[in-house]
Every structure is written in structure tokens, then in C-alpha cells.
Amino acid sequence: MKLMHTREAFGEVLVELGEESNNIVVLEADISTSTKTEYFAKRFPNRFFNTGIAEQNEMGIAAGLAVTGKIPFVSTYSVFASMRACEQVRTSIAYPRLNVKIAVSHGGLTAASDGATHQGIECLGIMRTIPNMTVIMPADAIAVKKAVRAAIVYEGPVYLQFTRDALPVIYNDDFDFTIGKANTLRKGNDITIIALGDMVSRALEAAEKLKTVGIEARVIDMHTIKPIDREIIIRAAEETKGIVTVEDQNIINGLGSAVAEVIVESKLVPMERVGIKDTFAESGRYEELLNKYGLSIPDIVNAAERVLERKTNTD
Amino acid sequence: MNADIPQLKRIACKLRISVIDMIREAGSGHPGGSLSIADIMAVLYFHAMRINPVNPDWPDRDRFILSKGHAAPILYAALAERGFFPAAALGTLRKKGSILQGHPDMTKTPGVDISTGCLGEGLSAGIGVAISAGIDGRDFNTFVIIGDGEVQEGQVWEAAMYAGSKKLSNLIAIVDDNGCMCDDHIDDILPMPAMGDKWQSFGWKVIEVDGHNIADLIRAIDQSKTFTGGPVLIQAKCIKGKGVSFMENQPNWHGQVMKEDEYQKAIAELKGA
Helix, strand or coil: CCEEEHHHHHHHHHHHHHHHCCCEEEEECCCHHHHCCHHHHHHCHHHEEECCCCHHHHHHHHHHHHHCCCEEEEEEEHHHHHHHCHHHHHHHHHCCCCCCEEEEECEEHHHHHHCHHHCECCHHHHHHHCCCCEEECCCCHHHHHHHHHHHHHCCCCEEEECCCCEEECCCCCCCCCECCECEEEECCCCEEEEECCCHHHHHHHHHHHHHHCCCCEEEEECCEEECCCHHHHHHHHHHCCCEEEEEEEECCCCHHHHHHHHHHCCCCCCEEEEEECCCCCCCCCHHHHHHHCCCCHHHHHHHHHHHHHHHHHHC | CCCCHHHHHHHHHHHHHHHHHHHHHHCCCCHHHHHHCHHHHHHHHHHHCCCCCCCCCCCCCCEEEECCHHHHHHHHHHHHHHCCCCHHHHHHCCCCCCCCCCCCCCCCCCCCCCCCCCCCCHHHHHHHHHHHHHHHCCCCCEEEEEECCHHHCHHHHHHHHHHHHCCCCCEEEEEEECCECCCCEHHHHCCCCCHHHHHHHCCCEEEEEECCCHHHHHHHHHHHHHCCCCCEEEEEECCCCCCCCCCCCCHHHHCCCCCHHHHHHHHHHHHHC
16 A cells, blocks of 8 residues: 555645645744655745743643634644643643644654654543643544544534554545544444554555455444544444544543443443553554554454454354 | 832732732632732733733733732732623633633633643743744734742743744843742742742843832833843842731741731731731
């Protein structure tokens, strides 16, 4: 599959949006060459604010810009947005429900060689715990552009998480991105694999492997982890034998938890969560780390087989 | 605008009485830091700020951010006195369903421009508002009141550095320099030596003023409004608990609950002032 950088797509769509509306402003904390807000900075220097290495101040400035009618995009790495400046995000932005878009790079294990300090494996879980916050992680560069546009139309705080590494392109330009509406990328009635972000292409690969042993997996891109698409999860629980979730986030409070919350309150089916098993990772190549920390294709396949086995045992 | 100093003094006293009444009714709250800035609030809301209570969302109004959000009672007293909402609401402070939350909530209270309460955050929001004014070509000022203990928060210095370097002359910060925190006096917990010099070194014009002298406050604030060389920091020397003798300069009155006799004494002192 063709690879494209999600952060490049973010940088490009910001410039497009800047052309379309004077209200778009961008804040950056000294990593614009990495997050690709540098493109916006070059094109619209008067609407670009580099706060220096000061993410807490960056969030607060965004709040002030939002109350006066601007649509601020706050750019940094996911670990700094969700943890260094967590309380600012919560109190200055989410509590008054301000129209701030926190758009960050280096989510999940994709900050691979930088090591555990820069790997944002807790970020989606932290963000989804904050009231009023909408939390999105698009699966490829095409989806990034659509997600950013959807976030602008939506009035209120949104957290968008992108990846350091390029991701396989799985979408065509003509698909529909609706916040809170997951996309079914592969049909199947034996089992459902729900993934988000960089794990969606892995889920699709695992589905092809399962096909070789006669298992047809439905694959869902749950790009919005909050508000989560309850309907599509319940339908999967009713129409397939069980669910596997896949995320390169800590296994606690991420996608697996979010899906399990829906399952326990609706239709109980066997479920397995593929994710990082409550541990910090290490420096290494992205692929190597995914394989070492339990996110390999065989890990997903095995989880699917465990689900089917549990289903057989309970029937 | 010519200021009526005796009238502003009367207003400040009235606001102080409101604060004591509100906190007594609520059964909790922060009297010390509210009384500390009563004179500053009287000057801002009844002399210096360009505001219109009938149109609290007026885009050209001056903005006010109470970064030390626990002093909410004095903000609510000023807003009610200025006509942003009926004074009857003051009795609902901190109660379920009230428009007056324990700390300022911009979504619930007319006249509150920014939600605050967790210390250190207000100045950053003020910078965002001030930048926005610049982009839109609006000439309003943004006032931010910060506690002197609050200045210990790292984010305040991130903001101080940024605003100074960008020469945001439509931004005015007022530090309530009363020397007290919640646990103890600042000098006994974490001293902040040469605070004014620090702000100055980051590009702020620093004006030191007696925070309880109405005439001096008027001069300082009026000067800060027209200063074009960068942001202004008004270091207001205040007394925490000002106006109630047994609360003055006593850190424990940061958030202590009044007993009935203490309430009576406080009100008697303020009414006799």
C-alpha cells in the first residue's frame, strides 16, 4: 500500500483552511518543522503564534483566542498536549467548552526511536476522560484532511491525534468522515475487529490473514473514540461472534475500554483487547516496537481466534 | 472620565459587605483574597473599564479575567452592583443550580469573560484575547488580576515571557501583592524576591501602587490603559482581608468559615468604616 504522512496532510489542510477563513489561527510550541504547521506559518505569519516551549501557556492563549471568535489550532506532540498541559486543556478549554482544536503529532508508538518519553500511549484515554472533549485519531492522510475539516464545522473542543510515521493509504477521496460515525472498511460476519489510527491498516491485514483460515472479519475504523459510535458496536455484537479491539495505546482506558463500556451495557459478546499491556515501551523502529509490544499481525489474529474459541465454549 | 473618589470608596465598602454576606450565606468561600482586591475592583468596574451591563457580550468591551478565581465573591459583588445580574443572585453563591459557581464560570455568569479557578491560567487566556484584539483591530484592553502566591505557578512566567516579548500593550496584569497564601505568609513558604524586577526584565512596564488608595489606583490604571510600549504590570500592595480587622494579614482567612460572632463583627466594622 502507498504510504503518506498524516502530519504532512495536517500541514497542508491547515493552509487550505487558512485560505478559506481568516478566523483560523495556529499555535505551535517550537516543533513546527516536525508537526508541519510550518506551512501555515510561512503562508500566514500574522495568524501563527509560536509560544516557545511552553505548552501550558499555549493552551491558555488558545482559550483566549477562542472566546474572541477565532478558531485556534494548538499544535504540539500528543504527550505534551495530554499530559504536560492536561489541566489547562481541562479547565481553560474543555470546562467552558471553547472552540479550540488540539491537533497533535506523534501519537501512540509512532515516536518510536525517540523512546518512551515521547510515545503518546496514554493520550487518547486521558483526553476521553475530560467532559466536553471530542477525541479523534484518523487512520490515514486522506482521513486526516477530512477529520480536520469536520472538526472545524463542529463547535467545541476537539482533540485530533496524528502519527509521526507515514501510514498506508486506505481511503479514497470520496469517503464520508462524520464525527462519531465509524466506518466499516471490510464486511464480514464471523468476527469484528475495531481499530483506530495507525492500527486500522494492521487490522485490515489481520483480516486478510484470518480469511486464509476461513474466518471473515468485519473491520471498523473507530476514528472517533469519543463520542463513540455505540450503534455500530452493538450491531457488530449482534451480527458477529465477538469483538477484537486494536490500538497502539495503553490497554487501560483507550479504545478497548471504550468499546467494552458499550458492550457491557448492551449485548455481551466475547471480546479481546489488543494494545500495550500497561508498560512503557522503549526506543526502536516503529514496526519492531509494534511487534514486541503485542501489536503484531499474529497478535491480532490470535486475539480473534481466542474470541471465537470463547464464543464456541459459551454456546 | 473624572473619578468621584468618595463614591468609589463607598462602592468598595459596599462590595466588601457583599462579600462577607455572600460567604456567610454560602457557608464557604474565600474572604481574605476577596477583601484584598475590593478597591481595585471598584476602580476597574466603576471607573476604568469600558463595559456595558446591558450588553455583556459587546465585542469592544474591555475584558476582565480573575486569574485568582477563588476571589469570585468580589467579582460577583462588582458585577451585581454594576447591573450585570440582579443582586438577589448573590445569595445563591455556591448553591446547586446557581449562576454563581465557587469559581468564575463564563458559561453561567453574565459579565464573566473567562472561566478561572485553577491558579496560573488567567494571564495566558488574557494574551489570547489581547492577540485577538490586535488581529481584529479592536482597541479594548484586557485586565487580569493575579494573586501574588499564584505567581509561583510556572505558567504565569511562560505567559509573562510571551506577552513581554510580543509587546502586548493592550494587556494589563494586576498582582494582588498581599504577602499571604493559604497555608502561611509567602515569605515563610516560597518567597518571590524582586517580583517587579522579574516582570520588568521580561519587557513589562511595572507600576507599584498602594492597592487600597483609590486615587493612586486610578492614576496607575489610567496610565496603564494608554501606555503603548508593552504590557503593564501593576504591583498593588494590598492587605489580605482588608477592612475586617481580625482577617487582615492573616493567611488562615484565605478560606476559613466565619462563626456567627465573627460575621457580626466583620459586618459591624465594614458598616462603621
